[in-house]
Amino acid sequence: MLNLLFLAILGIYIMFSQSATFDDVNQHAHSLQNWPQEYDQISAGRFEGFLEDIQLDSVRVFRERMKQSVVQDTHTPKGKISLMIPHHVEASDASEQARQILSSGITLLPYESDFSFVGPAQLDYSIVSIDQQTFAELLSHDTYTRLIGFKKSYGVKMDADMLNTLRHDLALLVYNLRTVNKTATYAKQLFKAIEDKIIQFALTIYESEETHNNSLKRLGNQHNYIVQRCHEYVASSEGSCASIVDICKALSIPHRTLNYSFHKATGTSPMQYLRAVKLNAAKRELITSGLSVTDVAANYGFFHMGYFSQEYRRLFGETPSMTRKRYADRV
Template identity: 25%
Template structure:
């Protein structure tokens, strides 16, 4: 029996994306970062596990797939919480005494023991993140006590589980890309914030909205965000960063942007940056290389930017620059 690992170098500050293939349950248990786990195989047959995992700062996302029923026991680091979701077809197995399904959000960590009996075929997506960061976002959302009330297994609405699953799969797919895009210095913080917000969105889905601001307040909020981004377009803007800087909840931010601009917050940020590049390239001042202008507005991967620019404006940035000379 053997196990092999492959580290995929994305170029982002030496951060590895790991893919583990194991033919022994014990090897699979040892391969999951941040956990002290023990696996016992419960059903007969050849065992195969695949674990994909990536780390963004202090946030860790993983996918675990196994082909035999297991008894999984273990503990995670104190100060961290793991939130996981089984695959859609999961209709068997239990987690800390609770039955699992494809809409069951599983909670573990912060030094607490876990015990899970997996179904014969498991596909589990999860994220481990620091409790203080999660708590700050929960407080911003107006539900500071929610973490303390979480059960080991919580049923969520189908829309919430599908969105959470899609968010984690998207992050893992992006992590596996061997692309220069990961040389962008803000990619790690953007991915970290996206995972934090995905967890918060899932856990707060269906909770009644807080009182939304008046229309004039919503317009002022968007105007504030506009001025902040214009002042530092190259900064690593994310929904979480905007919420923290503006002192509002995710719901308030998204509602305000949708009503005032017709766009989601980050779509608006992207449009603002694109227009900033276009205005700079089309100006009559001394010409600068397209890559220099793009980087000043937060675009650090030139081929990707050029494709996005063409899709947005119908021409390449070099064509815009040529007319301005």
């Protein structure tokens, strides 16, 4: 009976919990429930990802680790105010401003908006997402109104000691949630206390002097905008077969500007980035359609099958036929 009661309380206070590892970027992206997103792998090699996701009553905390550079396109969920805490963001040639996430501070995510960033090859971060009604009751009207008005990401710079303390405190709270094995009454009290601490953790950031004094740093700039325009163009039916020259002409972007923007926002060249975007789109079509490999390749401007297979294997660590077989075996 006690075990049943304990499980019932777990059901109330932990609405959802999962921890999993992934060898495929699409499976990793789609495993995050109620957080629509699509990932494109940019750096070459077999993908390795980890996701831990815990949903409490009004608080959600999830942690992601990835060992390849990935473009993350998402739409932040309705009715939630969210922030990103970096545990490890590998340094690269890309700038924090253009990348749209901070490695040296907290990133405040846009409210109910599209959000895209390019992660470095070694990325480890946590997202804290809290029901907006909770903040409506706890924050001043001005601060709350600002938060739900964010349609872009903003950065809160922190010194290294404070950032490490926040990382440690959050990791400890999540560890306590994972490992609780006490009585049902103790569990109920613990879950409520941890939820309150996480909310207070977020309030500390939203009410910090930098946030309160309107000196937040808006992330994203012209370089990021150019990369997003190019990404959207090559992902469209019109631009799926476009070359770099075609892209420059279609979007009226000088070639030198294109190269510099990709360097600042992604740490890589436009050719490498956009070829990877096309290969990721081809991979998704291989998985979801019955088209031949040749037809899928042609849909994205790859007309030489040897080159397509070579680049596909270089990026994903397997051939197109191996991808199809692997997904067929999992069904």
